[in-house]
Amino acid sequence: xxxxxxxxxxxxxxxxxxxxxxxxxxxxxxxxxxxxxxxxxxxxxxxxxxxxxxxxxxxxxxxxxxxxxxxxxxxxxxxxxxxxxxxxxxxxxxxxxxxxxxxxxxxxxxxxxxxxxxxxxxxxxxxxxxxxxxxxxxxxxxxxxxxxxxxxxxx
Numbered sequence: 001x002x003x004x005x006x007x008x009x010x011x012x013x014x015x016x017x018x019x020x021x022x023x024x025x026x027x028x029x030x031x032x033x034x035x036x037x038x039x040x041x042x043x044x045x046x047x048x049x050x051x052x053x054x055x056x057x058x059x060x061x062x063x064x065x066x067x068x069x070x071x072x073x074x075x076x077x078x079x080x081x082x083x084x085x086x087x088x089x090x091x092x093x094x095x096x097x098x099x100x101x102x103x104x105x106x107x108x109x110x111x112x113x114x115x116x117x118x119x120x121x122x123x124x125x126x127x128x129x130x131x132x133x134x135x136x137x138x139x140x141x142x143x144x145x146x147x148x149x150x151x152x153x154x155x
Contacts, residue, residue, distance in 0.1 A: 004086040016045035028082035040149040041074035043067040051145040056105025065114030071148040072115035092130040093151040101136035108134040
């Protein structure tokens with residue numbers, strides 16, 4: 001099992017600080033035996049790229065994928081805060097992605113691939129590729145392009 005922090009370094013990826021909350025909820029909620037539900041995260045990782053608008057109208061597929069990658073970085077930041085060490089990830093169980101889409105945009109799964117690819121590159125197929133749903137929605141909070149939530153099993 002590869003060290004997650006070494007893989008981050010190899011990939012040239014820096015985790016952002018855990019994002020601020022936009023309501024009354026927990027960022028991470030433990031349940032069952034070594035399972036954690038991570039509340040939905042948006043696109044702001046503090047780099048100035050907010051990815052505002054609808055994919056397929058205001059944003060390209062590639063911009064949507066970058067937005068999904070940012071969401072996943074925020075989820076990993078919250079997970080690190082909860083676990084203390086991302087090497088404790090046993091496997092990513094499920095991802096649910098919401099894509100702020102124009103009415104004629106049908107590639108939501110390709111958008112969410114931006115987040116899934118990061119998990120695959122970081123953790124490998126066995127640990128990193130979860131079951132997944134990608135949904136198109138008519139709006140996301142603050143008009144962000146993507147929001148993603150995740151379930152993780154940990155050691």
